[in-house]
Amino acid sequence: MHNxxxxxxxxxxxxxxxxxxLVFMIIPIIYTFYLSxxxxxxxxxxxxxxxxxxxxxxxxxxxxxxxxxxTIIYIVFLIILNFLIPYFISxxxxxxxxxxxxxxxxxFFIPSLFSLVVGAxxxxxxLNPVSGPIAFILKNxxxxxxNWSNSGILAITVICFITNxxxxxxxxxxxxxxxxxxxxxxxxxxxxxxxPKWRLIFNVVLPMNRGISVYVLILxxxxxxxxxxxxxxxxxxxxxxxxxxxxxxxxxLNAFVLYKTGTSSALAIVTFIIFLILLFIEIRFVxxxxxxxx
Amino acid sequence: xxxxxxxxxxxxLGILSLAVVFTGCGxxxxxxxxxxxxxxxxxxxxxxxxxxxxxxxKFNSTHKNIKVTAKYNPDMYKGLMQNLQxxxxxxxxxxxxQVGWAYDNYFASNFKxxxxxxxxxxxxxxxxxxxxxFTKKTLSFAKDSNGKLVGLPYSLSTPVLFINKDILNxxxxxxxxxxxxxxxxEASKRIYDQSGKYGLYIQEPGDTWAxxxxxxxxxxxxxxxxxxxxxxxxxVNAYKYYQEMVSEKLALHTPWAQGIDSFVKGDxxxxxTTIAQASHIKESASFxxxxxxxxxxxxxxxxxxxxxSMLAITAQDSEQQKAAWKFEKWMYSAESAVxxxxxxxxxxxxxxxxxxxxxxxxxxxxxxxxPAVKTLDNAVPWTSFPxxxxxxxxxxxxxxxxxxxxxxxxxxxxxxxxxxxxxxx
Numbered sequence: 001m002h003n004x005x006x007x008x009x010x011x012x013x014x015x016x017x018x019x020x021x022l023v024f025m026i027i028p029i030i031y032t033f034y035l036s037x038x039x040x041x042x043x044x045x046x047x048x049x050x051x052x053x054x055x056x057x058x059x060x061x062x063x064x065x066x067x068x069x070x071t072i073i074y075i076v077f078l079i080i081l082n083f084l085i086p087y088f089i090s091x092x093x094x095x096x097x098x099x100x101x102x103x104x105x106x107x108f109f110i111p112s113l114f115s116l117v118v119g120a121x122x123x124x125x126x127l128n129p130v131s132g133p134i135a136f137i138l139k140n141x142x143x144x145x146x147n148w149s150n151s152g153i154l155a156i157t158v159i160c161f162i163t164n165x166x167x168x169x170x171x172x173x174x175x176x177x178x179x180x181x182x183x184x185x186x187x188x189x190x191x192x193x194x195x196p197k198w199r200l201i202f203n204v205v206l207p208m209n210r211g212i213s214v215y216v217l218i219l220x221x222x223x224x225x226x227x228x229x230x231x232x233x234x235x236x237x238x239x240x241x242x243x244x245x246x247x248x249x250x251x252x253l254n255a256f257v258l259y260k261t262g263t264s265s266a267l268a269i270v271t272f273i274i275f276l277i278l279l280f281i282e283i284r285f286v287x288x289x290x291x292x293x294x
Numbered sequence: 295x296x297x298x299x300x301x302x303x304x305x306x307l308g309i310l311s312l313a314v315v316f317t318g319c320g321x322x323x324x325x326x327x328x329x330x331x332x333x334x335x336x337x338x339x340x341x342x343x344x345x346x347x348x349x350x351x352k353f354n355s356t357h358k359n360i361k362v363t364a365k366y367n368p369d370m371y372k373g374l375m376q377n378l379q380x381x382x383x384x385x386x387x388x389x390x391x392q393v394g395w396a397y398d399n400y401f402a403s404n405f406k407x408x409x410x411x412x413x414x415x416x417x418x419x420x421x422x423x424x425x426x427x428f429t430k431k432t433l434s435f436a437k438d439s440n441g442k443l444v445g446l447p448y449s450l451s452t453p454v455l456f457i458n459k460d461i462l463n464x465x466x467x468x469x470x471x472x473x474x475x476x477x478x479x480e481a482s483k484r485i486y487d488q489s490g491k492y493g494l495y496i497q498e499p500g501d502t503w504a505x506x507x508x509x510x511x512x513x514x515x516x517x518x519x520x521x522x523x524x525x526x527x528x529x530v531n532a533y534k535y536y537q538e539m540v541s542e543k544l545a546l547h548t549p550w551a552q553g554i555d556s557f558v559k560g561d562x563x564x565x566x567t568t569i570a571q572a573s574h575i576k577e578s579a580s581f582x583x584x585x586x587x588x589x590x591x592x593x594x595x596x597x598x599x600x601x602x603s604m605l606a607i608t609a610q611d612s613e614q615q616k617a618a619w620k621f622e623k624w625m626y627s628a629e630s631a632v633x634x635x636x637x638x639x640x641x642x643x644x645x646x647x648x649x650x651x652x653x654x655x656x657x658x659x660x661x662x663x664x665p666a667v668k669t670l671d672n673a674v675p676w677t678s679f680p681x682x683x684x685x686x687x688x689x690x691x692x693x694x695x696x697x698x699x700x701x702x703x704x705x706x707x708x709x710x711x712x713x714x715x716x717x718x719x
Contacts (some may be wrong), residue, residue, distance in 0.1 A: 043404045044380050128552050130492065131559040149549050150699065154611075236549060237500050241695040257500070258374055258685050259400070 029079050029272065036265035042255075054266035061266065063242050064267070071225065071246045073156055078224035081164040082171055083217050090175040091201060100118065109169035116166055116230040123162050124235050152243020155236050158242060163227040178212030179205065214285040218278055247271045329617040331389035331609065336374050337638060345637025353624055360617045371603065372486065378405065378608070379700045389609035391620040392444055394602075395676035396501060399683045401606065402438040408607040410446045413619040416612075419535055427626055427644045431673070434560055438603040439520055439680035445606030448624065449640035450569050452598050452669040453497075453507050454662075455589055456575055459582040461485060461563040475508070475535060475589045478564065484543035485563050489601055492546040494539060495553040497567040502690040504566055506677060510531045510597035516677040522686070522714040526708035530680035532591070533703045540698055547698050568601055569666035570639045576662065585662040588670055600673040602640055605655075633654065682717045689713050 038047040038053050058064050093104055111119070126132050127148065135145040148154035182205060189201045206213075229248050232238060238245035238253060245253070247267055254264035305508035337343040343366055350364045367374035381387045382405060393401045401407070416420045424433070428447060432672030436447050455472060462469065465485050471477040482493020491651065497504045506516050506524075511677075514528035523529075539545035546553055546562050557565040558578045565575075566588070575583050589595040605622055609615045624630060631647035634640070636656055641663070647653055648667065657663045679686040697703055 041400075041404065043382060124551060125555065128555055129548070130546060130552075130556040131561045147548060149552065150547055228677075235551075239549070239695055239700055240693060257372065258688055260685065 120231040155244035342638030445604035447643035449602040451601035
């Protein structure tokens with residue numbers, strides 16, 4: 001009896017999570033995969049089977065090609081703004097500034113508490129190229145502000161800055177905490193050996209903090225691409241001519257604005273596979289770490 | 295990380311299950327003689343939601359056997375349509391819904407609904423209500439591509455040209471020169487040359503409503519016999535005007551919110567946008583703002599597509615349909631319709647409301663509405679293609695964005711027209 005309980009209990013404990021995962025994650029993913037082979041408008045009683053046409057469209061359609069390229073640009077920008085810069089600043093705060101560490105933490109963290117919609121609206125107002133306060137200041141020193149919403153690359157930059165405003169503090173704190181968990185005795189030992197600070201950072205600190213940094217890196221990409229959705233939706237709706245759209249916004253546009261569930265599902269599955277690869281990399285690095293340093 | 299996520303999920307589940315319990319309770323009580331009907335609308339608190347609540351409350355207090363519950367659907371007609379899809383999938387549909395014109399054909403071919411014609415026949419025995427309340431023209435707005443009446447026109451809007459009188463006066467622009475687009479261009483040039491300010495902003499939301507108005511007012515047709523027909527020389531010339539205005543920096547090319555913001559702050563002299571913006575402009579502008587009738591090109595008349603929505607009956611049960619019809623008729627009474635118009639900034643759709651003293655007093659107090667009412671006589675139904683209409687609209691948006699970023703007009707419009715027509719086969 002006791003033994004039997006022991007065998008069943010773990011499964012019972014897992015059950016609530018398993019059901020939730022099944023209902024909200026696994027079944028929808030399977031259903032999305034199924035829908036990606038059909039032409040359907042979300043409500044019609046009949047679905048027309050089209051085979052791989054939707055997948056071929058994802059790669060052949062010039063608009064989708066543009067969107068995939070934009071997605072890569074977004075990833076590069078997000079890595080720079082939301083990963084490299086916070087990392088750099090957390091290193092400075094940790095190793096070069098001794099006072100007010102807590103104050104910085106709080107200051108940087110405040111924007112994370114605001115909704116992105118609010119952020120997006122404030123930024124549209126501030127960055128209005130004709131009537132915004134920044135345009136006004138620039139005008140007074142004789143510079144005319146470019147109309148950024150008419151240029152894909154500028155729109156992407158502005159949208160990335162808005163998400164940067166939102167996630168910078170969170171990523172910064174994660175990285176700083178990671179740096180804080182490196183054993184002090186190793187750092188002290190390096191100091192006694194008079195190893196220069198930059199070598200200490202490159203040869204000791206960065207490798208030891210790899211787990212957290214890869215985690216933040218993946219978060220930056222996966223979460224970042226979802227975060228940029230809000231400003232895209234509020235400010236540019238993907239424009240000018242899909243110049244600021246990315247794969248996630250395009251998935252939404254196809255599904256819930258144009259009611260093309262087939263194309264949308266195919267896009268979603270392709271995005272899902274890309275994220276899966278990223279997750280695989282994360283597991284390799286983050287989980288790999290524990291064998292090395294224990 | 296993970297445990298907080300799970301907590302969140304449990305919290306959401308808890309709320310969901312509570313909601314299920316409560317809706318379950320609601321069902322039980324409705325078994326008595328009181329008919330419960332639900333009305334889905336898109337009016338947020340800032341866009342007349344309070345007026346909807348007020349009207350529903352008034353209806354409920356005067357009709358003991360019917361209880362209406364109003365439900366707000368976020369994200370306008372698009373959001374309502376999404377919710378209606380899931381409602382249909384779950385089999386629990388609302389009874390009365392607001393449908394935007396752009397969704398006319400999509401709604402008609404995918405949802406089960408009771409046409410107003412049938413409702414009048416079944417419950418009144420005659421079509422007197424429909425015939426006496428609406429003009430033939432107004433009714434034509436609510437017909438699908440087969441000519442069937444889908445719902446009854448509820449809120450109407452037309453584009454108008456909002457003007458900043460202070461700027462116009464300062465640079466010597468006569469208001470009566472702005473009746474044609476050519477005049478608007480001349481005025482914009484004069485303003486730009488003297489002040490560096492933009493002359494005009496034309497709204498660029500997620501539809502091409504305003505752009506269609508410009509093409510229509512140059513004698514172009516958007517569709518002909520169910521096929522796209524806007525790549526005609528008249529259509530091309532209308533867009534050529536627009537593209538030149540943008541490339542010569544006479545017109546501002548920017549998303550909607552920013553464009554209106556710039557007009558309200560006095561950086562753009564004129565804004566071509568929907569009358570529904572009137573109250574926002576009146577409240578926010580620090581200058582002397584006014585509205586005039588939508589311009590037209592020389593040699594052509596002003597023609598604009600109508601905006602707004604209709605009310606459609608989605609109730610399935612005959613008793614529910616009867617109650618829904620009663621509610622609809624009450625909503626169209628002159629008094630309710632004018633209250634609605636005041637709360638939302640839309641124009642009322644019925645003759646009785648438009649001609650009522652109450653509405654006349656209201657337009658006298660808000661003269662911006664007058665040109666919009668006048669334009670109603672020149673309004674045509676918003677183009678809704680029989681098949682894949684939403685994709686057709688997106689194709690037209692894409693063409694607009696391409697042209698404004700400098701693409702060749704006639705080939706872009708031709709490609710868009712061909713793409714839409716290929717989907718109509």
